[in-house]
Amino acid sequence: MAYNHHPSALMQPDWTAIIRDHAAGAEQSERLHPAQLELVYQQQWFNLLAPAIYGGQETPLPKLVKIEEALSWADGSLGWVVTLCSGAGWFGGFIDPGLAQSIFAHSHVCLAGSGAATGTARITGNGYTINGDWKYASGVHHATHITINCEITGTDGPVLNADGLPLVRPFVIDRQDAQLHKGWKYMGMVATGSDAYTISDLYVDRNRCFEIDATAALIDSKLYTYPFLQLAEATLAANLSGMAMHFLDLCVPAFQNKATNIRRVNLANVAVMDEALLNAGNLMGQAREDFFAAVGASWNCPDDQQLLSKVSRSSRMLAKVARECVDELFPYCGLLAASTETELNRVWRDLHTASQHALLTFLE
Incomplete structure (x- = not known):
């Protein structure tokens, strides 16, 4: 197609x-x-x-x-x-910068991590002592380093931020300092190796702690002052779009196979399938066009809150359209789509697992 x-x-x-x-x-x-x-x-x-x-x-x-x-x-x-x-x-x-x-410098450098603040970092001398458990981090088996979020604690308990809430800061640690555990038990995204890990009584120097904020960027580049929220939403939505496009491509031979090999499928049924595929392609095309336009406009004016809001909305809309288009076509694919051994089924499982990410769940 x-x-x-x-x-x-x-x-x-x-x-x-x-x-x-x-x-x-x-x-x-x-x-x-x-x-x-x-x-x-x-x-x-x-x-x-x-x-x-x-x-x-x-x-x-x-x-x-x-x-x-x-x-x-x-x-x-x-x-x-x-x-x-x-x-x-x-x-x-x-x-x-030194760190x-x-x-x-590592030839196969790979950073994996979790955004969940399920660890603590106790101020210890010129550094921190880290403890915590994190449920999953995609690609952690290939990682040379891991990023984590921790609540900062001192001798008197949690350190509070300006709003009176526990202060959370990210850290980067060496992969060898975390103990991995099997943790991914979901139907899709199985090959991501998104397993759990634990860190116990690990002392790190204070330079392992950093802050994610445009004012805290240490590299003078638009990329590191562009808002993290919209960057995250856009990159995740792009993944769902790619999976949906893969599924639509796979529907072409699946529909042809059904049209020629299933006796109960007549010409009227074929027309229904073809129209559904055409509509799905048009919906995906429009959602992708809107999404790429919103990302491009915000990149040119990253301080414009209205343009950033359009990135958020178009990312969520693209995720919604991707899910709905795939689900509209799924029943027409027959048992090929239901078999866990087929590419069709793997793409379907991956998309529906990835689409559960909290950043893309609600259309605001």
């Missing part, structure tokens, strides 16, 4: 072949396949948002969301891992 600006335009055919040929194996091993990882390292996809001064790509957001959509079109789990890990690499714009230099 032909679309304007199809995600495949950004993917070399051999990249897509490597990613998809190993997608089932990655799901079976519950983490990205070594061949997929090698491609990620070759193309520096984990470094998409890392500062250029440290060897990163420092990719502008309008270009980034199209790359991430294309990667998730190739495979949802791979696209998600790249998005979340490169997103953690964005923190390089806020991390102490950041050593982190990003």
